[in-house]
Amino acid sequence: MGLNSMSLKQNNFSHLTAKDRSSLSFPAKKVKEMGLLQGDILDFGCGFGKDVELLCKQGFSVEGYDKHYRPEYPEKQFDTIICFYVLNVLLPEEQSKVLMEISALLKATGKAYFVVRRDLVYEGFRIHKIHQKPTYQTNVILPFKSIFRNDFCEIYEYQHFNQLKKKKSDCPFCNPSSNTELILESAQAYSIFDKYPVNPGHALIIPKRHISDYFELSFKEQSSCIFMLNEVKKEIYKRFKPNGFNVGVNIGEFAGQTVSHVHIHLIPRYSGDVDDPIGGVRGVIPDKRKY
Structure with a gap:
């Protein structure tokens, strides 16, 4: 079986793409500069947690969750959720699961920021140069509001569907009440x-x-x-x-x-x-x- 025909059950090494850093990641710097880090913050898929550590030192209220490195699942909802480059290393089913998990962890009027890579040339499974394990990567397009893009990444802003302003419609499912859970x-x-x-x-x-x-x-x-x-x-x-x-x-x-x-x-x-x-x-x- 070739690398690119590997199944969901075999995408076991996505965590190996986490990087150990000594400074804030570019996405963390960018959302901070844009004033987007509000209230209680969750870094979903935080890897080794360096952004969490450094943002906390700068006075932000930040928790980190990572399925591999920080597996204690959050027990509350958050005003702001950041998710940096996580979706790029997940298969479609896994991406959808992350979107649903974040939707449940986000407060009714909160906002989440998904950062995805825009510099990927090769998609699919490949052998990680350092760890020599099959890791997956893919380009990701989301149907959310794009608030920043350069040659390397794009930032999407997500709000709950019932909080968005939509076109006039009598359909209750196209325009669910903002008070609906x-x-x-x-x-x-x-x-x-x-x-x-x-x-x-x-x-x-x-x-x-x-x-x-x-x-x-x-x-x-x-x-x-x-x-x-x-x-x-x-x-x-x-x-x-x-x-x-x-x-x-x-x-x-x-x-x-x-x-x-x-x-x-x-x-x-x-x-x-x-x-x-x-x-x-x-x-x-x-x-x-x-x-």
Whole structure:
């Protein structure tokens, strides 16, 4: 098997790209100069943590998290999150997971800054010159606001989807209320709790692009929604401890769709929430529930 056909499970050495430095990284200097480091700050994927150390010495309130070097996961939300060059060494599934994790760690009105490299020529797995292990690198384009770019890097500013000013629309999923709790968010989709839940923890997974028919979503959009569904399920289970789940999508008026913007229902089920749960989603046609 060639280097570039290696799988997600084999991207085990991304941490080897971390560099030991004696001064602030260029991205850290830049976001500091731009006045973007506000309130409680998290350096997500901080590597050896030199930026954390030096920024703390300069009076900033900064914590660091790194899956390999500082594995204690943060237990609070932050006003500002910085993520420098992390996405460039991750496969697409891993990138999406990082975006969702950061969305959950960011306060409702907070901002995150993703810095990605713009000087990569070769993409894919290659053998690290020093460590002699296969490490991955790729160019990354994000659908967020770009606030700085040079020949070497680009800085994106991320805010929760429901905090952004959008075009006028009557669609509640194109313009979710700024007071709505977002569960998770990625580049392509976001998730919220249903406004009229049928059970505690009833969640919706929603693609950001306005389209009514699930089957007309691109493969990338469908994949993003299903990947988020898996992660939201974990979050719902952690919070509510249900005994089971129903997953459903209403497509078209005669299937009961009332909002013409795709949304996937994740409905937690609990022991005793109905007298007889046999048939599950077959109950959309009551006479056919049992078979």
